Amino acid sequence: MRDITDHSLLAHNTFGIDVKCRRFLEYETIEEAQQVAKILRESAMPYIIIGSGSNLLLTKDFEGIVVHSAIKDIYISYEPKKSEGTDFLTRKQAHMLSRLVDGLEDGVLLCCGSGMTFDDVVAYCVEHNLYGAENLSLIPGEVGASAVQNIGAYGAEASQLIKIIEAIDITTGEEVFIDDWDCDYRYRWSKFKGEWKNRYLITYVYYWLSRYYEPALGYGNIRAELERKGISKPTARQLRETIIEIRNAKLPDPKVLGNAGSFFMNPVVSREKFEALLVQYPQMPHYYIDEEHEKIPAGWMIEQCGWKGRSLGRAGVHDKQALVLVNRGGATGEEIVALCRQIQHDVKERFGIEIQPEVNII
Numbered sequence: 001m002r003d004i005t006d007h008s009l010l011a012h013n014t015f016g017i018d019v020k021c022r023r024f025l026e027y028e029t030i031e032e033a034q035q036v037a038k039i040l041r042e043s044a045m046p047y048i049i050i051g052s053g054s055n056l057l058l059t060k061d062f063e064g065i066v067v068h069s070a071i072k073d074i075y076i077s078y079e080p081k082k083s084e085g086t087d088f089l090t091r092k093q094a095h096m097l098s099r100l101v102d103g104l105e106d107g108v109l110l111c112c113g114s115g116m117t118f119d120d121v122v123a124y125c126v127e128h129n130l131y132g133a134e135n136l137s138l139i140p141g142e143v144g145a146s147a148v149q150n151i152g153a154y155g156a157e158a159s160q161l162i163k164i165i166e167a168i169d170i171t172t173g174e175e176v177f178i179d180d181w182d183c184d185y186r187y188r189w190s191k192f193k194g195e196w197k198n199r200y201l202i203t204y205v206y207y208w209l210s211r212y213y214e215p216a217l218g219y220g221n222i223r224a225e226l227e228r229k230g231i232s233k234p235t236a237r238q239l240r241e242t243i244i245e246i247r248n249a250k251l252p253d254p255k256v257l258g259n260a261g262s263f264f265m266n267p268v269v270s271r272e273k274f275e276a277l278l279v280q281y282p283q284m285p286h287y288y289i290d291e292e293h294e295k296i297p298a299g300w301m302i303e304q305c306g307w308k309g310r311s312l313g314r315a316g317v318h319d320k321q322a323l324v325l326v327n328r329g330g331a332t333g334e335e336i337v338a339l340c341r342q343i344q345h346d347v348k349e350r351f352g353i354e355i356q357p358e359v360n361i362i
Helices: 030-042 094-100 118-127 143-149 222-228 236-250 271-280 298-304 333-351
Strands: 002-008 020-027 047-050 062-069 074-078 107-113 162-169 175-179 200-210 258-262 268-270 287-290 293-295 315-317 324-327
Touching: 020 030, 030 062, 030 162, 030 200, 062 200, 107 118, 118 143, 118 236, 143 162, 143 200, 175 200, 222 236, 268 271, 271 293, 298 333, 315 333, 324 333
Parallel strands: 020 062, 047 062
Antiparallel strands: 002 020, 074 107, 107 200, 162 175, 162 200, 258 324, 268 293, 287 293, 315 324
């Protein structure tokens, strides 16, 4: 276990904000996570749990404890078509299996350490003919954060794959297994962001991957890009490579230009509000949610407000994707927050819609 005082968080946030925390704890095993939980229970200092910092905006030094997972195991934990015992079964969670595999016999349960880079998991799946994660290619962040944030892109969400989260309950130090249906997964939301915030140290996430490949091409410009390349029936590898190319073309590399990917969530509005806006903006992009709701891209509204490519001090809006706020060099967290608030104000004034940050601001 790593235990460091006055630790710089520059390498732990993709915005490139150079601040420190009073104490930094990093666990590599379940046992170490239990040790960390004990420290947190006995300490009077506040604490936060982070992943790679790809969904984090730090505004000042944190006078408390920052906790990070470095568990990087990955293995097939259970496969219904194989009868031999598994690590999953030896963890005495067999009572879950009947519900887990109901109607899902043609697949595997993949156990991934919470400190793994999520895109490495997607690459592993494609390499080992495990399907369902392709559209989540190149999303920044770590496995543990995928379960907290319910990351998503191109019509797919992590919650469609997640079956179980293994964690340490900080309040008791006990190892627990949390079913996906208990997490209240919604668009960029889970109980880990709400009532469970800072309660659990996630150690492993179990994803269900299919052995049957069925590409999802109906979202965004995936199909058009494949057609441009002369591909009508993409393999999983071709689909992954195409999505990576699309994302790289639109999103800046955090190592070059500090950012946290999509800064704002796409708002879901009532049917009445949507239809009123559509009269004013007939070309407005939108996505059907249900009979009562529609989703409107926040990036489009920000662009309509004239913010695409503009800056406010050292913080700016990316010139290729208005949903992305960037650190143009030396920006503080407060400067990026100021830009965020100005954009929120302008969108509300023009469209009557409040857009909310997807990024966790601390």
